[in-house]
Amino acid sequence: MQPFLNDSQTVLMAGAGGGYDVFCGLPLYQWLTSRGKTVHLVNLSFSPCINTPLLKVEPGVCEEKYFPEKHLANFLQQPIYAILNDGPAIVEQAYQALVKELTPDTLLLIDGGTDILMRGDEEDLGTPEEDISSLLAAHDSEIPNKYLLCLGFGIDAFHGICHAHFLENVAALIQDGGYLGAWSLNQGTPEFDLLRDAYTYTANHQRSSIVNSSIIAAVEGKFGDAHATPRTEGSELFINPLMALYWAFHLDHVARRNLYLEQIRGIPSRIELGLKIEQFQALLSKSRPHRPIPC
Numbered sequence: 001m002q003p004f005l006n007d008s009q010t011v012l013m014a015g016a017g018g019g020y021d022v023f024c025g026l027p028l029y030q031w032l033t034s035r036g037k038t039v040h041l042v043n044l045s046f047s048p049c050i051n052t053p054l055l056k057v058e059p060g061v062c063e064e065k066y067f068p069e070k071h072l073a074n075f076l077q078q079p080i081y082a083i084l085n086d087g088p089a090i091v092e093q094a095y096q097a098l099v100k101e102l103t104p105d106t107l108l109l110i111d112g113g114t115d116i117l118m119r120g121d122e123e124d125l126g127t128p129e130e131d132i133s134s135l136l137a138a139h140d141s142e143i144p145n146k147y148l149l150c151l152g153f154g155i156d157a158f159h160g161i162c163h164a165h166f167l168e169n170v171a172a173l174i175q176d177g178g179y180l181g182a183w184s185l186n187q188g189t190p191e192f193d194l195l196r197d198a199y200t201y202t203a204n205h206q207r208s209s210i211v212n213s214s215i216i217a218a219v220e221g222k223f224g225d226a227h228a229t230p231r232t233e234g235s236e237l238f239i240n241p242l243m244a245l246y247w248a249f250h251l252d253h254v255a256r257r258n259l260y261l262e263q264i265r266g267i268p269s270r271i272e273l274g275l276k277i278e279q280f281q282a283l284l285s286k287s288r289p290h291r292p293i294p295c
Contacts, residue, residue, distance in 0.1 A: 002248060004180055008037055008106035008145065012098060015043035016111045016134040016148075017127065018085055020068055020209035023199055024151040025110035027191035028246075034190070040102050042081035043069050044091065044130050054094040055082045062205070071202040087269040088133040095137040106145040109138045109251055112211040113156040116148065117169045117249075120259035120280060123287045124160040129273050132264060139255035146251040147180065153242045155214050158235065162290040169257070170247065178253025185219050185244045192219055207231070218243035 005011075011032055015021030022043035032039050045055075047067040057080045062070040073080040083094040098104075109116075115126030116135060138146060154163055173179045185192045196219075199212045213228035217239050222228070226239045255261055260280040267273050281287070 002181060002183065004145075004147065004248070005032065005106070005108075008032070010102065010104045011037055011039045011106045011108060012102060012104040012143065013039055013041050013108045013110060014095075014134065014138065016109050016116055016138075017113070017130040018044040018046045019112070020199070020202070020212045021110055021112040022072065022080070023068070023195060023202070023209070023212050024112040024215070025108060025149070026195045026198055027185055027189075028108060028110075028149070030191045030194045040081065040098075040104065041072070041076075041078075042083060042094075042098060043072075044085055044134055045069055045082035046085055047082065050082050050084050053084050053086075053090050054097050055084075057082050066206050068202055068206065071205050072198060075198050075201045085130060085270065087267045087273050088136050088264050089266050089268045091133040092137040092140060095141050099141055099143060104143055107138055107141060107143045107147070107251070109134060109146070109148045111148070111150045112209075112215075113152045113159075113161075114150045114163070114166045114247070115156045115159065115161050116150065117166055117254065118161070119169060119257050121284060121287050122162060122165045123289050124162065125277070125281075126156050126159045126161045128277055129270055132258070132261065132277070133270075133273065135251070135255055135258065136261055136264060138251055139261070148249045148251040148254050150247045150249075151185075151245070152211050152215050153245055153247070154238060154240060155211050155243060157238070158210060158232070162288075164291045164293050165288060167293070168288075172257065173249055173253055176253050176257070178250045178257075180248035180250065182245050182247045184241070185215070185246070187219055187221075203229075214239055215243050 069080045069082040116131040208229040217228040
C-alpha cells in the first residue's frame with residue numbers, strides 16, 4: 001500500500017459519509033492487520049436503531065432492514081463502532097469518545113467516492129453533510145497521524161460532482177504538500193477479496209451500495225454502462241479502471257482548504273447543517289461551474 005502507514009500501530013479507520021463507506025477501507029484493514037497492526041472500524045451510521053452519539057455494535061442477530069455496521073460485525077466477527085448521523089457537534093462528541101477509549105496513533109478517514117474534496121466553491125458539492133461533519137471531527141481530534149483516503153473516482157458523477165474540480169483540488173493539494181499518492185486495487189489479492197466478500201455478504205442482507213458495487217465492477221474489469229445493482233437502472237454509468245484507485249492525503253491539509261468548515265463548528269443537528277451549507281453557497285459571489293475533462 002503506502003509507506004506512510006508503516007509505523008502505525010493502533011489505527012482508527014472511519015467511514016466518512018455513512019452507509020457503506022467503511023467498507024471502502026477494508027482493503028487497507030486487510031493490509032494493516034496482516035502486518036500485526038490493531039485496526040478499529042467505525043462508520044457514520046444511517047441505521048434507524050442508532051440513537052446515541054456512539055454505539056459499539058457487536059456481532060449477533062440483526063433484525064434491522066438497513067444496518068451495514070451490524071452485518072460487517074457479523075462478517076468479521078468483531079465489534080464495529082457506529083456514529084449517529086447528526087450535526088457536527090454530535091459527530092465530534094463520538095470521535096472524542098473513541099480517542100479516549102482506543103488511544104489510536106493513526107486515523108484513516110475513508111470516503112467512498114471523492115466529493116469530500118469539494119472545498120465549497122464548486123457548483124455542486126454532491127452530498128456534503130456527512131462528509132463535512134466527519135472531516136471536522138477528524139481534523140479536531142487529538143490523534144498524531146491523520147490521513148484522508150478516497151476510493152471510487154468518477155462514481156460521484158451519479159450525484160452531480162464535476163470530477164475536473166476534484167482533479168483541480170488534488171493539484172492544489174500537491175502544491176500544498178498534502179498529497180500522498182495513489183494506488184490501485186487489483187483482482188486476486190487478499191485486500192480486494194475481503195472488500196468483495198464483505199460487500200457481497202452484506203448486500204445479500206440489505207439494500208446494495210452504488211459506490212461499492214461500482215468499485216468492485218471496475219476492479220473486475222467491467223467498463224462503461226455496466227450496472228452491478230438495480231439501484232442505478234435508468235441512468236447511464238461510466239464504470240472504468242480509475243474507480244479502483246485510492247487517493248491519499250494529509251487530512252489536515254484537506255480540512256484547511258475547505259471554505260466553510262469553521263462555519264459549521266458546533267452545529268447540533270443535520271437539518272441545521274444542511275441550511276448552513278445552503279446559506280454559504282447562496283452568499284458566494286461566484287462558484288466554479290461544471291467543466292468537462294478533455295478526452
